[in-house]
Amino acid sequence: MDPATARVEVDGVALPLRPDLVYYLLYKPVGVVSTASDPQGRPTVTGLVPAAARVYPVGRLDADSEGLIILTNDGDLAAHVAHPRHRVPKTYLARVSGSPGRRALRALTQGVELEDGPARALQARLVSEQSGEALVEVVMAEGRKREVRRLLAAVGHPVRALVRTAIGPIHDATLRPGTWRHLTLDEIRALYMA
Numbered sequence: 001m002d003p004a005t006a007r008v009e010v011d012g013v014a015l016p017l018r019p020d021l022v023y024y025l026l027y028k029p030v031g032v033v034s035t036a037s038d039p040q041g042r043p044t045v046t047g048l049v050p051a052a053a054r055v056y057p058v059g060r061l062d063a064d065s066e067g068l069i070i071l072t073n074d075g076d077l078a079a080h081v082a083h084p085r086h087r088v089p090k091t092y093l094a095r096v097s098g099s100p101g102r103r104a105l106r107a108l109t110q111g112v113e114l115e116d117g118p119a120r121a122l123q124a125r126l127v128s129e130q131s132g133e134a135l136v137e138v139v140m141a142e143g144r145k146r147e148v149r150r151l152l153a154a155v156g157h158p159v160r161a162l163v164r165t166a167i168g169p170i171h172d173a174t175l176r177p178g179t180w181r182h183l184t185l186d187e188i189r190a191l192y193m194a
């Protein structure tokens with residue numbers, strides 16, 4: 001069997017067989033850009049994982065945000081996870097100014113008009129509040145530029161800090177900023193199914 005052309009499916013989901021495919025889950029720190037190279041010389045996500053294989057970030061996470069990002073050389077998986085039509089959810093925890101009430105949370109899920117068109121969260125919930133700030137969990141199906149920040153600002157609660165905590169079914173609370181691990185075969189399968 002030729003691994004370059006072989007196709008293996010589990011429960012109708014194709015799984016990659018090629019031994020040259022690499023999948024990293026990285027906790028991106030603040031100040032690192034989600035790109036393979038940066039003309040401004042800023043640190044990049046690809047500089048935080050082994051250079052054994054050329055990998056690319058799946059989607060983006062702005063330089064002011066931190067959290068989980070996948071890096072891979074599997075173009076099929078990257079397209080599946082990043083393209084809005086597949087609606088792979090991304091979960092964020094935002095520390096915001098003030099405390100969003102029911103009306104603000106409902107506006108996030110019903111939709112807000114932004115300068116580049118309407119946007120909405122799949123889910124939004126208040127996690128905690130203290131001293132004029134709150135933690136809000138927001139689940140998004142697409143990822144326009146700084147969309148979570150713009151959504152929360154539009155409902156009157158500017159973001160002070162933003163962390164991506166999950167990509168579809170993938171989460172890992174043990175990773176710390178700048179650390180990474182390989183995705184497991186079960187996680188890769190779960191992403192294809194998401």
